[in-house]
Amino acid sequence: MSKEQEARTMGFHSDIATTPADWLVRHQPDDPVFFFSPDTLRQTLSRFQTGFPGEVTYAVKANPGTEVLATLADHGMQAFDVASCAEMAQVRAAHPGARLHYHNPVRSRQEIDSARAFGITSWSIDRISELDKLGPIEGQEIAVRLKLPVAGAAYDFGSKFGADPQTAVALLRCVQDRGGRASMTFHPGTQCDDPAPWVHYIKACADIAAGAGTALHRLNVGGGFAAHRGQCAPDLTRVFDAIGQASRASFVAPPRLVCEPGRAMIADAYTLALRVKAVSDDTVFLNDGLYGSLMEWRDLPPPDRMHAFSADGQPRVGAQSPRHVFGPTCDSLDRLPVPLPLPQDLQAEDYLVIDGMGAYANCLATAFNGYGTARIVPHQAQSPQMTGHWRDVF
Ligand SMILES: Cc1ncc(COP(=O)(O)O)c(C=O)c1O
DSSP states (O other), X not given: OOHHHHHHHXXXXXSXXXXXXXXXXXXXXXXXXXXXXXXXXXXXXXXXXXXXXXXEOEEGGGOOOHHHHHHHHHTTOXXXXXXXXXXXXXXXXXXXXXXXXXXXXXXXXXXXXXXXHTTOOEEEESSHHHHHHTOOOTTOEEEEEBOOOOOOSSSOSTTTSOXXXXXXXXXXXXXXXXXXXXXXXXXXXXXXXXXXXXXXXXXHXXXXXXXXXXXXXXXXXXXXXXXXXXXXXXXXXXHHHHHHHHHHHXXXXXXXXXXXXXXXXXXXXXXXXXXXXXXETTEEEESOOTTTTXXXXXXXXXXXXXXXXXXXXXXXXXXXXXXXXXXXXXXXXXXXXXXXXXXXXXXXXXXXXXXXXXXXXXXXXXXXXXXXXXXXXXXXXXXXXXXXXXXXXX
16 A cells, blocks of 8 residues: 555545645545644744743643644653553554553453553542552652633533542542542633632642642643634633732642643644535535534534635635534534534535534534544645654654
């Protein structure tokens, strides 16, 4: 098999795009296509590395693509937040020496054994039964995950994981008694552009650590940082500064900070191109939908960053009107929950291009009805000579 055939089989495409529109007009794809920009990912990583007052890791769940992990490894990322053994294997393949934080607080015994075989020494817990399940923990980092009733994110992350403050005090004491390195962690909820939840959580972590008589080894402030979905990009620097200040103000001896962004790290590096299959009255059928890369739009409003053009590249500039949008499957539930504002002159075979689609999109797509696969095309507007070992995946 040639390198190109092999790349296509993996879902990648070896013809580099200078702009998504040029590529779409040239190739006329009928299936969904993701355009991946390693330059954009590198720039986002650099914003985190220079702005965040601690170690920057990546939450693999947001997008475990080989091209993502390899790009992050190429540019200095040393540690990753993993939620499963499959994610551990994916990171090890891209970066054999990476440190792995296993921050899924509930694990089976088999998963714990496999994780140990991957060299995991950093875990999170939110209940005593999960600490017991780990067995001997001497010298290992155990981050107690806290939950507080705070608003600010797109939806509530505390409904599944997290210990209340009183339980967190008891867990920290147990970790210490058993010879573990006691840390704390929390997640303010995804797509959170307000620094207030982090400030609130950090202060609570300091109080809990003091109540347990523990000096925290590290404080992991989670993911949750907002991606650019509306007209303006969120102000990450404001959040980074607030985190640093809250930590200095709340702890006598501030612990080392860690963050584990998923969405905000990867969203901007991908653009998704969809094709219009049919248009009638107030309804549009697309070649992808809720069972595919738009699955997250069931719970989050669609990003305000899309434009449409004809198959020969003419922008659709008609006034926007709200349309019911269906995906390609035969299921009538395959419909976006709210109508999408789309240009009135939109036609079948047009392309709809959506920026900022790198997080929780291709990794959530199902194969229902035979749909759900999307090619990934490298997009390198600045320097078509791609470098770095991530290039090997295309
Ligand atoms: C423990 C943990 N860390 C980090 C993340 C990444 O969150 P986000 O993509 O909002 O940055 C998640 C998301 O579920 C998570 O559960």
